[in-house]
Amino acid sequence: MKFFIDTANVEEIKKGLEMGLVDGVTTNPTLLSKEKKNPDAVIGEILSVVDGPVSLEVIATDTKGMCEEARRLASLGTNAVIKIPMTEEGIKAVRTLSREGIKTNVTLIFQPVQALIAAKAGATYVSPFIGRIDDISLRGMDIVEDILVIFSNYMFETEVIVASIRNPLHVLQAALLGADIATIPFNVLKQLMNHPLTDIGIERFLKDWQSIKK
Numbered sequence: 607m608k609f610f611i612d613t614a615n616v617e618e619i620k621k622g623l624e625m626g627l628v629d630g631v632t633t634n635p636t637l638l639s640k641e642k643k644n645p646d647a648v649i650g651e652i653l654s655v656v657d658g659p660v661s662l663e664v665i666a667t668d669t670k671g672m673c674e675e676a677r678r679l680a681s682l683g684t685n686a687v688i689k690i691p692m693t694e695e696g697i698k699a700v701r702t703l704s705r706e707g708i709k710t711n712v713t714l715i716f717q718p719v720q721a722l723i724a725a726k727a728g729a730t731y732v733s734p735f736i737g738r739i740d741d742i743s744l745r746g747m748d749i750v751e752d753i754l755v756i757f758s759n760y761m762f763e764t765e766v767i768v769a770s771i772r773n774p775l776h777v778l779q780a781a782l783l784g785a786d787i788a789t790i791p792f793n794v795l796k797q798l799m800n801h802p803l804t805d806i807g808i809e810r811f812l813k814d815w816q817s818i819k820k
């Protein structure tokens with residue numbers, strides 16, 4: 607399973623790359639606004655430091671506007687992927703962009719049939735938001751499981767990005783289901799490596815070593 611880091615913070619991306627845990631990046635307008643910098647400058651820097659796919663989101667809500675914005679964003683780097691919302695206008699845009707060879711990531715997916723529609727339109731990726739589904743007392747991973755079955759049934763090449771991940775358990779569940787990608791906030795990425803027994807073990811080994819040296 608590939609790890610995408612869900613951030614627009616270049617320092618976080620660089621730290622993730624140093625750990626070898628970043629296969630790509632996903633951003634959105636909210637994440638970009640947190641950086642308090644020119645969005646295009648931030649996007650340009652991210653595209654330059656990451657070899658893998660970088661998802662950049664359109665703001666337009668109509669098909670024509672989405673396509674125009676998508677073409678501009680795609681021109682910023684060969685690894686740019688355009689995030690398109692799961693709407694009727696968005697699906698028409700995905701259809702057009704896929705024919706032009708522009709990679710797309712259909713976002714804000716909350717049920718399996720939406721993912722099926724996106725795949726039929728030619729989406730490169732689909733992003734079910736499992737954390738937000740959990741928030742309304744449903745099981746987000748059930749949606750992911752259904753999407754994976756559908757894509758396997760019909761041999762779609764569209765990859766599934768498990769999005770809105772809130773904790774390491776979400777990452778584990780995504781891996782067990784065989785999801786293609788998990789897009790993970792930096793704080794959760796760091797949590798994946800932590801366990802209290804690991805910390806206790808290191809402390810014990812160091813204490814024993816110090817006793818030998820004495």
